[in-house]
Amino acid sequence: MTVRCLEHLELCPYCNSVALKVCEYSEPYPRVEAVCQCCGYKAYDMPMSVDKKTLYQILDKLSRKEVGGICLDDKCGSTDIIKLIQEGRYTEYRCLECGAEWNSYDMIEAMKRVKRIGEQVKNGETPPEILKASEGECPLCGWDIGHLHEGYMVEIMCPVCGYHNKFKEEFPEYDPSEYECPKYEKAEETG
Numbered sequence: 001m002t003v004r005c006l007e008h009l010e011l012c013p014y015c016n017s018v019a020l021k022v023c024e025y026s027e028p029y030p031r032v033e034a035v036c037q038c039c040g041y042k043a044y045d046m047p048m049s050v051d052k053k054t055l056y057q058i059l060d061k062l063s064r065k066e067v068g069g070i071c072l073d074d075k076c077g078s079t080d081i082i083k084l085i086q087e088g089r090y091t092e093y094r095c096l097e098c099g100a101e102w103n104s105y106d107m108i109e110a111m112k113r114v115k116r117i118g119e120q121v122k123n124g125e126t127p128p129e130i131l132k133a134s135e136g137e138c139p140l141c142g143w144d145i146g147h148l149h150e151g152y153m154v155e156i157m158c159p160v161c162g163y164h165n166k167f168k169e170e171f172p173e174y175d176p177s178e179y180e181c182p183k184y185e186k187a188e189e190t191g
Contacts, residue, residue: 002026010152011187015039015176019184022152029133031165032152038181042170045153047127047139048163055118058161059111062141065160066107071095073159110141110160131163138163 005023012020019038025031033044048054064070068091071078078097085092091104117140120130131139136146138158148155156165172179 012036012041014041016187017181017184029139030135031154034152038184039176040172045165045167047131047165050127058114062111066104068093072100072102075159113142
């Protein structure tokens with residue numbers, strides 16, 4: 001696992017000290033963790049819970065997209081789809097609502113990947129072990145979706161299969177105004 005941490009410390013949103021250590025991880029997919037060296041505040045992401053029922057729902061949705069039943073993009077969801085090309089089993093589609101284009105072979109590949117993950121779930125593996133992806137890729141279906149950044153956090157929202165990660169913050173159980181860290185400077189109050 002490759003870890004790259006910022007060489008400087010950032011402002012902690014909880015204790016207002018310049019003590020937040022931000023580290024980027026490249027595995028199992030690109031993600032960020034932030035830990036305050038002063039108060040212990042922690043921010044990180046968690047993979048989506050993947051069980052058999054969820055996987056069946058995702059496979060059902062992907063198969064409808066493979067045959068042009070619904071738009072590739074979940075945010076659109078239109079059923080107003082046309083076939084651009086059909087050669088044997090290969091078909092290209094376009095959504096008349098949002099303009100998204102896709103083909104049946106790419107959807108079949110996405111379904112194969114989801115089925116492989118389903119087999120791994122059956123064998124008792126957990127999401128952090130099996131949901132692996134490169135930069136910009138959906139860890140579940142493998143679609144090239146790009147990753148967004150929410151502050152330091154890497155947000156993964158796949159409009160094709162619906163995969164999404166969740167952000168989690170852990171706050172210390174004390175009032176940060178009563179706690180001092182002489183080693184780390186406090187941010188100046190504005191006003």
